[in-house]
Amino acid sequence: MNKSKNSSQINILLRELIKSYRKDSGSNFIDDTNLPVNNSIKEILDLLLEVLFPGYKGIRKITTENVSYIIGSLLCRVRGLLIEQITRTLKHECRLKNSDNSCDCAKNAEAVVASLLDSLIHIRKILQTDVKAAYEGDPAAKSLEEIVISYPGLKAIAIHRIAHELYTLHVPLIPRMMNEIAHSETGIDIHPGAEIGERFFIDHGTGVVIGETTVIGKNVKIYQGVTLGALSFSTDEEGNIIKEIKRHPNILNDVTIYAGATILGNITIGKGSIIGGNAWIKDNVPGGILVGHPYQKNIEKKL
């Protein structure tokens, strides 16, 4: 294939691509405002985790003398990045909603970021309880540091607590991007809408799914492969799924849910109950009981 043939193929392809960008909506961003940048959201999370767990990445040596400079400069940088990305996503939403341009997206972004920064001390406090719950709940954990620097469950809940704050501040897109960054790194998929109390511990974690309208109390422990999901979706008269309805479980305080259990629908698991591995729950469970999967004797066959 000679050079002119190549360049003519690319020219034809380019023309058709641009035509197709114009035709469809949704993933066609021509002349649209820019979406948030995934790599910036990753950097924001990295910086916030460093503020919440100083020294956890081991890159910066933090001492009594330099701590205020290091953390201060991290905070300034993360503030700037957050304002930039939240401004983008607010502008994008304004455009989608055909607003009249009276909205000052940049100013609104500043207010959102101020609220998030205000919540950092509280987020740090509650994350300390998560670290302790992991240490007390896992016989393989050798130290609190091990949990901070290596447990995927801690990373997932730390990112969730930040994303959930932005979700409650009605920031579009970015909380879900944060959720999926954590999901990709840890295999744990917590929708930013979920409300989760202190002393929360997910062990191993791969395959955990926690839906948007889930509410979890204090001191709850969850193992790998647990789904807190929706049972069925309500539809409107035209058969379209109705969005934003409470459709996920409520897990009360002190509940433990073992690996692979599936809990579906807007039901309640009572205080202190234990859900056995692989159990399948679609009804309310009272407090103080163990619900096990009725494992029959396995079939055995000589090979």
Next chain:
Amino acid sequence: MNKSKNSSQINILLRELIKSYRKDSGSNFIDDTNLPVNNSIKEILDLLLEVLFPGYKGIRKITTENVSYIIGSLLCRVRGLLIEQITRTLKHECRLKNSDNSCDCAKNAEAVVASLLDSLIHIRKILQTDVKAAYEGDPAAKSLEEIVISYPGLKAIAIHRIAHELYTLHVPLIPRMMNEIAHSETGIDIHPGAEIGERFFIDHGTGVVIGETTVIGKNVKIYQGVTLGALSFSTDEEGNIIKEIKRHPNILNDVTIYAGATILGNITIGKGSIIGGNAWIKDNVPGGILVGHPYQKNIEKKL
């Protein structure tokens, strides 16, 4: 330990390593042609996703004026990288097969890349149907953009549709590398050999496995932890596994498969059927029915 002791340890180790490289085959690449570079394959996928969903990464601001320059330069770059990597893998295969050097691998690579580029418009069109299916199938989805920039299921199917094209063009190694790049990022493992129709939606996705000879129709929806696998492997007279036999399921149009279901063997799930969560299927399922796992009442015990 002093310096000379260190360097003597490394010298001895080096000698033994090189001896061991020569001895075994398979992972011994001395004097062999180079294998494809994983980081280049990642860059190729990034560029192709940007072409298929312009602006999705948020890095490049795309407008009516600049769109043809930006996308045109992406296409030129991805074309060059693809030719380089596909030439490598074709040369490597020629060497493995002890071909007579009459094969013009570089020219063959150019032809393969031309075919892939020709298919991009079709791939983009079918991916648009996947985006819409996700939006219509998930009550938590707030916008089409959210799906494009954050849903792992969309990333997995987008990469699969590219990898599958190269698989049908008989490119060795690279389709599986693409599949595993997607698997690592999303937890979704789709073998590039699988044939998948339009309007395909995987929700959450962690733990999904779709085998090499699976055939999936249109408008199929799959949840996390679903396996479409092989039941058993045929072996030849010497007990070696026979490769490349049709051994995975056929999923007809409009089927939904809930979380954790396992469907094994070269069987067919009929049009419009629903497979319940955790179901275990080894036989054909007719169309239009619900197949559920026979959950018994759970065992309950006061704690």
Next chain:
Amino acid sequence: MNKSKNSSQINILLRELIKSYRKDSGSNFIDDTNLPVNNSIKEILDLLLEVLFPGYKGIRKITTENVSYIIGSLLCRVRGLLIEQITRTLKHECRLKNSDNSCDCAKNAEAVVASLLDSLIHIRKILQTDVKAAYEGDPAAKSLEEIVISYPGLKAIAIHRIAHELYTLHVPLIPRMMNEIAHSETGIDIHPGAEIGERFFIDHGTGVVIGETTVIGKNVKIYQGVTLGALSFSTDEEGNIIKEIKRHPNILNDVTIYAGATILGNITIGKGSIIGGNAWIKDNVPGGILVGHPYQKNIEKKL
């Protein structure tokens, strides 16, 4: 919000953060020695994998002439990085244990690294058996190269064999960091304490969990979603979990464990037995038998 307001918010936040860093322990690293750097541990693993599978990344073209220079320089670099990171983690532990400073952490780190390097030939040899087991056990595998450059199960076991060596040398933190780097990339979570024999093959792998005190024989094959876990945790008189007790399964030679099976507690699965998909095992299993989940006929309902 004006600039002075912003900077006053950050000042207040900074004061409160530093107060909180001082108050709590565990994730408070002020004036503590630095923890190991996660990115360095990643680089160490990359370099070691290149030494064990020369050319697998495709970046360096390795020939008979240059092989000793390339591998020699990789070994020197990895040796330096390892000593640096292991010195950090040993110093950190000395400090936690309030040792009397008589410990020469840097010297101890050098001795540990010399032991690890000494074990590389053995690790390479055993990994070759893992590659062959994967090729022989998976009908979709087209070549040994495909396994080396794309199978997540091979990456996980290769990293595990390195991490386990450091675990047996009593290096704190770093083996678990390596384990979690592999877990994040592959979805396979193998605690560095687990003892695993040759010809080990994990197919697909997402969701696999192998606990700290697991012992696995030769020629064992495991599919996605398998858990080799603990059944319950022993507690001391004050109700705290007792750490470091043998609490995970023993899998003897030639065992196959299909997708989603859960094996719990310090029990033994006998030689050559097959554990069926989704089986739930809490008792010893003799050798030479098949243990299946008693799947009842599924419930079918017309839609």
